[in-house]
Amino acid sequence: MKLIDIKKSNGIALITGASSGIGEAFATELAAMKHDITLVSRRQNKLEQLAKDLREKYEINVNIIIADLSTEQGIESIEEYIKNTPNLDLLINCAGFGLRGDFHNLNKDQISQIIDVHVKSSTRFCRAAIPVMRDRGYGYIINVSSLAAFFPFKGSAIYVATKIYLVYFSKAIQKEVRKYNIKIQALCPGVTNTGFHYTEAFKDFDRSTVPKHLWMQPDSVAKKSLKALKNKKVVYIPGFKNKVIGVLTQIGNLFAP
Numbered sequence: 001m002k003l004i005d006i007k008k009s010n011g012i013a014l015i016t017g018a019s020s021g022i023g024e025a026f027a028t029e030l031a032a033m034k035h036d037i038t039l040v041s042r043r044q045n046k047l048e049q050l051a052k053d054l055r056e057k058y059e060i061n062v063n064i065i066i067a068d069l070s071t072e073q074g075i076e077s078i079e080e081y082i083k084n085t086p087n088l089d090l091l092i093n094c095a096g097f098g099l100r101g102d103f104h105n106l107n108k109d110q111i112s113q114i115i116d117v118h119v120k121s122s123t124r125f126c127r128a129a130i131p132v133m134r135d136r137g138y139g140y141i142i143n144v145s146s147l148a149a150f151f152p153f154k155g156s157a158i159y160v161a162t163k164i165y166l167v168y169f170s171k172a173i174q175k176e177v178r179k180y181n182i183k184i185q186a187l188c189p190g191v192t193n194t195g196f197h198y199t200e201a202f203k204d205f206d207r208s209t210v211p212k213h214l215w216m217q218p219d220s221v222a223k224k225s226l227k228a229l230k231n232k233k234v235v236y237i238p239g240f241k242n243k244v245i246g247v248l249t250q251i252g253n254l255f256a257p
Contacts, residue, residue, distance in 0.1 A: 012088050014038045016069060016078070016121065017095030019046035021194030022144060025218035026092050027054060029226060036061040038085075040078055040095070042068040069095050069121040070113040078121070082128040089136060091129045093122040093166075094144045103157040111158055118162035123169065130177055138181040140229050143170045147190040147242055163188075167235055174234045185228065186235045189221045190214060190242035214241060 013030050017023035019041035030037050031054040041047045044066045051062040065081060067074035082088060099106065099114045122143055133139025148156065149163035170186035177184065191214055216239055224238040237243045 010036075010087050011090065012036050012038055012063075012085055013090035013092065014040065014078075014082065014085070014088060014125075015092040015094055016040040016125070017144075019043045019050060021094075022189065022192060022218045022221050023092070023094035024050060025222035026094060026142075026225075028219065029222045030090075031058040031060050031062070034058065034060055035090075036063075038063040038065060038081070040065045040067055040069075042066060042074070070116045075116070075121045075124055079124050079128045082125060082132060086132060086136065088129060088132050089138065090140045090142075091125060092142045092144070093125055094142075095121065096144065099159050100155050102155060106158065114158055114162060119165050122166060126169075126173060130173070130180070130182065133182050134177070134180040140183050140185070141170075142185045142187050142225060142229075145170075145186045145188045147188045147237060147245065149188060171234045183229055184234055185225065187221075187225045188235060188237045188242075190216060190237070190239060190245065192216045192218055192221055194218050216242075 013026075013035055015023050015026050015030075015037060018027050018037075018039035020043075023041070027037055027039055027050065037054070037060070039047055039051055039062065041064075047064045047066065051064045054060065054062050065078060067077050069075055069078070082091070096118050097114065099110055126141055126143070129139065129141060133141075143166045145166040146159075146163045148160055149167050152160050167186045167188065170184045174184040193216070221238050225236060228236045228238075
């Protein structure tokens with residue numbers, strides 16, 4: 001590994017939400033580093049094609065698991081896989097989706113699903129992975145949050161709440177697992193060119209309202225995140241402009257009513 005200091009050559013990285021966007025970019029970056037990977041998504045066709053492409057191009061071992069992380073069955077299947085993978089050295093909790101609208105008007109099933117995907121699954125997978133990494137002697141966990149975690153704006157209550165959970169959850173467990181040589185990162189990307197803003201939740205979203213220079217590419221986010229695993233800071237915001245926005249927003253929140 002060139003970007004992160006993996007100490008053994010037979011490690012496995014598990015990536016949820018791997019069939020597109022930042023999850024797919026992580027898979028490609030790690031494959032290029034000759035790291036074996038396990039890809040998790042509910043979209044079987046996309047996952048199978050990605051796995052095929054990565055095997056052929058990089059000659060690595062790629063395993064796929066089809067799982068819906070908004071269900072208990074899906075979460076349990078990944079949880080058991082983690083517990084039974086002694087050479088797991090990197091966990092990337094990247095699965096997620098957007099949900100917009102005034103809180104009291106949101107569909108209760110969608111509320112449950114986003115909490116399960118963002119919060120429940122990430123929490124359970126970290127709980128399963130930490131003992132494995134402790135026994136291995138090291139490990140890395142990336143919980144993909146969002147720059148939006150620091151923007152409690154109208155119509156984003158549940159999304160923002162789940163993302164800020166990942167920030168503080170990551171900061172807290174880092175204090176617990178540092179003694180085991182495990183590094184936790186809460187990745188907080190800004191607007192990124194993925195399919196995220198092309199879903200039903202964002203059908204009224206005008207991409208032109210966000211300046212072009214603020215949009216990042218998923219491969220750049222993934223590359224910067226992996227490189228930042230060498231740093232001591234838990235919360236990582238990729239991109240200088242996003243860092244400035246994040247700092248100013250957090251300062252502003254201190255004085256907000």
